[in-house]
Amino acid sequence: MVKEKQVEKINVSDEMYLFRPCAGTNKYPGIVSSSLEVFPKLGVDVEVSEEQTCCGGFLTFTSVAKPTSTMPAVARNISVAENEDLDIITLCNGCYTFLTEFSHFMNENPPVKDTVNTVLSMIDREYEGQSDIYQALEIFYKLRDEIEEKVERPLENMKFATHYGCHYLNEFKKTAIDDPHMPTVMEEIIEIMGGEIVNYPENRTCCGTGLTQVITNRDQVSKPHTKRKLDSVKKSEADAVVVICPYCLSQLDRMQVNFNYRDVGRYDTPVIHLVQLVGLGLGVDLQRLGLGAHAISFDDFLEKLNSQEEVESE
Numbered sequence: 001m002v003k004e005k006q007v008e009k010i011n012v013s014d015e016m017y018l019f020r021p022c023a024g025t026n027k028y029p030g031i032v033s034s035s036l037e038v039f040p041k042l043g044v045d046v047e048v049s050e051e052q053t054c055c056g057g058f059l060t061f062t063s064v065a066k067p068t069s070t071m072p073a074v075a076r077n078i079s080v081a082e083n084e085d086l087d088i089i090t091l092c093n094g095c096y097t098f099l100t101e102f103s104h105f106m107n108e109n110p111p112v113k114d115t116v117n118t119v120l121s122m123i124d125r126e127y128e129g130q131s132d133i134y135q136a137l138e139i140f141y142k143l144r145d146e147i148e149e150k151v152e153r154p155l156e157n158m159k160f161a162t163h164y165g166c167h168y169l170n171e172f173k174k175t176a177i178d179d180p181h182m183p184t185v186m187e188e189i190i191e192i193m194g195g196e197i198v199n200y201p202e203n204r205t206c207c208g209t210g211l212t213q214v215i216t217n218r219d220q221v222s223k224p225h226t227k228r229k230l231d232s233v234k235k236s237e238a239d240a241v242v243v244i245c246p247y248c249l250s251q252l253d254r255m256q257v258n259f260n261y262r263d264v265g266r267y268d269t270p271v272i273h274l275v276q277l278v279g280l281g282l283g284v285d286l287q288r289l290g291l292g293a294h295a296i297s298f299d300d301f302l303e304k305l306n307s308q309e310e311v312e313s314e
Helices: 004-008 030-041 057-061 067-083 093-108 110-123 136-142 144-149 185-192 211-216 218-236 246-261 274-281 299-313
Strands: 015-019 045-047 088-090 133-135 159-163 240-243 271-273
Touching (some): 015 030, 088 093, 093 110, 093 133, 093 246, 133 136, 144 185, 185 274, 218 246, 240 246, 246 271, 271 274
Parallel strands (some): 088 133, 159 240
16 A cells, blocks of 8 residues: 555655666666656656766675675765755665665764764765655656656556565665555556556565575575566566566566576566656657667567557557
């Protein structure tokens, strides 16, 4: 169930700061290029900065670095947006969780914030804690009426399985706009563009890319977990899986190729980030969506979508 009071707090400005995720820049560049097209179509100009670095989440999640070591890096990243007086849109659950959790921790613990700013003063920066941090999903939900009005490429008769990802629903429940047990916001966004939602038993299951497990227990834990989820998706007969996190996308997309190669099943369901899907619905050029970078081909998906458009135009 949607937390309406939390939705009311979302402040969508004419200009916002786009925090680019590592996996969404290197593995799936279409996520970022789609964002640069989609948000302006919805009346939000997005700024990016070469001053941005990785959020630092990978180092903490894998216990390579202590949170106290990466906190100044988080604060420096946020200060880049603060210098422009902009709120932040994230495209990755890890980035969202890490920036949100650490910013709240610093804001609620002034001595920690002061210590961090002592470090930042060495590079002439300061963290103020004024920029709000949003998942792109939240911005889309707030602008759902605008999305519905501007659909140019309806997703009618296309079936979608959704995957939210653990870090958005479970890691920082204070700010998430949806119930972690019964989320519906992504489904609503897809439906207003004409798409059909399919249910599958493993809907809330992790994608399998928990960073410590995918590194230390890949074959014993991570792969079987992913396979169980993909088997469930396959039975649902979804035309595509929609995610809001590049790491989830990478695991669910690339592991299908791995399983096919190992001959442990046949998988061919494309996986798409929500920002790419919204871009598709709003008529963004396919080249800007970057679907060609995905391991599983979108050829059949696009052929079905195009055939629906041809039927409607007759």
